[in-house]
Amino acid sequence: MRSVPLKYNYEFSRVYKRGKFSTGRYLTVHCFRRPAGLKHNLTPIPADITRVGFCVNKKQLGAVGRNRARRLMRESYRLIEDGIPFGIDLIFTLRNLEEIPTFDEISKDMVSNLTRLGLLKNEV
RNA sequence: AGGCAGGCCGAGAUGAUCGCGGGCAUCAGAUGGGUAACACCCGAUGCAUGAGGAAAGUCCGGGCUCCACAGGACAAGGGUGCCGGAUAACGUCCGGUGAAGGCGACUUUAAGGAAAGUGCAACAGAAAAGAAAACCGCCCGCCGUUCUUCGGAGCGGAAGGUAAGGAUGAAAAGGCGAGGUAAGAGCUCACCGGCGGCAUGGAGACAUGCCGGCCUUGUAAACCCCACCCGGAGCAACGUCGUGGAAUGGCAUAACCGCUGUCCGCGGGCCAUGAGGAGACGGCUGGAAUGCUGUGGCAACACAGCAUCUGGAUAGAUGAUCAUCAUAUACAGAACCCGGCUUACCGACCUUGCCUGGCG
Numbered sequence: 001m002r003s004v005p006l007k008y009n010y011e012f013s014r015v016y017k018r019g020k021f022s023t024g025r026y027l028t029v030h031c032f033r034r035p036a037g038l039k040h041n042l043t044p045i046p047a048d049i050t051r052v053g054f055c056v057n058k059k060q061l062g063a064v065g066r067n068r069a070r071r072l073m074r075e076s077y078r079l080i081e082d083g084i085p086f087g088i089d090l091i092f093t094l095r096n097l098e099e100i101p102t103f104d105e106i107s108k109d110m111v112s113n114l115t116r117l118g119l120l121k122n123e124v
Numbered sequence: 125a126g127g128c129a130g131g132c133c134g135a136g137a138u139g140a141u142c143g144c145g146g147g148c149a150u151c152a153g154a155u156g157g158g159u160a161a162c163a164c165c166c167g168a169u170g171c172a173u174g175a176g177g178a179a180a181g182u183c184c185g186g187g188c189u190c191c192a193c194a195g196g197a198c199a200a201g202g203g204u205g206c207c208g209g210a211u212a213a214c215g216u217c218c219g220g221u222g223a224a225g226g227c228g229a230c231u232u233u234a235a236g237g238a239a240a241g242u243g244c245a246a247c248a249g250a251a252a253a254g255a256a257a258a259c260c261g262c263c264c265g266c267c268g269u270u271c272u273u274c275g276g277a278g279c280g281g282a283a284g285g286u287a288a289g290g291a292u293g294a295a296a297a298g299g300c301g302a303g304g305u306a307a308g309a310g311c312u313c314a315c316c317g318g319c320g321g322c323a324u325g326g327a328g329a330c331a332u333g334c335c336g337g338c339c340u341u342g343u344a345a346a347c348c349c350c351a352c353c354c355g356g357a358g359c360a361a362c363g364u365c366g367u368g369g370a371a372u373g374g375c376a377u378a379a380c381c382g383c384u385g386u387c388c389g390c391g392g393g394c395c396a397u398g399a400g401g402a403g404a405c406g407g408c409u410g411g412a413a414u415g416c417u418g419u420g421g422c423a424a425c426a427c428a429g430c431a432u433c434u435g436g437a438u439a440g441a442u443g444a445u446c447a448u449c450a451u452a453u454a455c456a457g458a459a460c461c462c463g464g465c466u467u468a469c470c471g472a473c474c475u476u477g478c479c480u481g482g483c484g
Binding site: 005006007008009012053054055062063064065066067068070071072074075076078079103104107 | 438
């Protein structure tokens with residue numbers, strides 16, 4: 001198990017355009033199963049890693065709020081990381097909400113979304 | 125009791141479990157990357173450490189980097205504008221002067237020049253910028269007329285005098301009082317204001333006093349004039365490396381393929397070269413640094429000594445859960461770095477500070 005941040009803009013758009021998604025009450029999850037032999041700048045991307053991105057709309061929250069939301073999502077992801085298969089690109093996006101949800105709400109929503117996409121081997 | 129001024133702090137604190145960034149130390153290397161081999165990267169463990177007073181707005185001033193000019197002056201454009209000081213510098217800060225406000229402690233200040241010139245001053249008003257103007261009013265004399273107590277009085281008229289009063293206006297040509305006069309007027313005088321000169325004090329802005337002629341509207345946040353300052357762009361700056369592809373040169377061209385058949389030639393191969401897109405690394409944090417003490421200074425600040433090392437991420441590190449403390453937690457996240465300004469903010473604390481009023 002190894003998770004690595006998703007970096008480049010074109011990789012994000014690939015996940016949005018060609019991947020599957022699931023929307024919950026607080027989060028939207030996009031996932032994309034990388035085909036074998038995919039390269040970035042002629043360097044092959046290892047098959048045994050999962051790449052993750054966390055997004056918050058710049059318009060809905062200030063810098064502090066965005067940081068907080070990202071941290072909550074990252075922490076939730078960390079706890080269920082082991083149950084997720086390799087070779088996948090994931091993007092978690094906070095939905096447009098009035099307030100930042102609590103850790104519990106994000107955590108549960110993340111699990112249910114990933115289950116719906118068939119990405120969780122067994123519920124934690 | 126009310127107020128004035130200044131300072132200081134602010135992810136609320138503590139504990140437990142799990143987790144993140146870079147740093148240091150140790151370990152593991154018959155296993156990944158890397159090297160000639162080490163180092164190093166990657167991995168594990170431990171240790172300490174890890175956002176702000178505004179990190180924000182990006183409004184000024186610098187450092188740093190590249191480009192331009194490599195000398196000076198002027199013009200254009202922009203900025204600043206009482207005086208002195210502080211500073212690397214500033215439009216900032218400190219101390220003062222003048223003005224305005226407040227009973228006061230204090231506060232505010234968009235403070236150069238209106239006698240270099242130009243423009244503007246709506247409406248109202250007779251007149252709104254020149255040494256002006258007579259709407260009402262006031263007045264001597266004159267003419268007509270009425271009355272008469274024969275002194276004059278009233279009314280009307282033409283020509284004049286008058287800026288004291290009324291009326292207009294944001295503003296009416298110094299203010300106010302006395303003398304003066306037919307009525308008036310800086311016409312004369314005292315005081316006040318302004319202007320000019322002189323003296324004294326001060327480093328200066330200015331202050332005080334005396335003298336003079338009797339006096340010149342406001343607006344420069346209208347143009348403008350004067351003095352001083354300013355080259356441009358920014359860390360996505362800039363520097364180093366830079367697979368492949370393309371370019372140029374060299375070498376090899378047996379076979380095969382392409383340039384529609386044939387021949388020649390060229391390309392596909394290998395090596396080198398200087399640019400260089402993506403990307404990587406550096407720039408990247410030890411600094412006009414912070415704390416304490418001392419000396420100088422009213423102060424801003426400067427100097428000296430001692431001590432300390434205090435974020436450097438790169439899709440972007442400070443988090444999660446639980447428990448306790450008191451009800452509960454504002455504005456808000458470094459992105460090259462400093463000095464300011466401005467704006468946002470739940471609240472906590474300090475000064476044997478100062479002022480006004482009440483009671484004793």
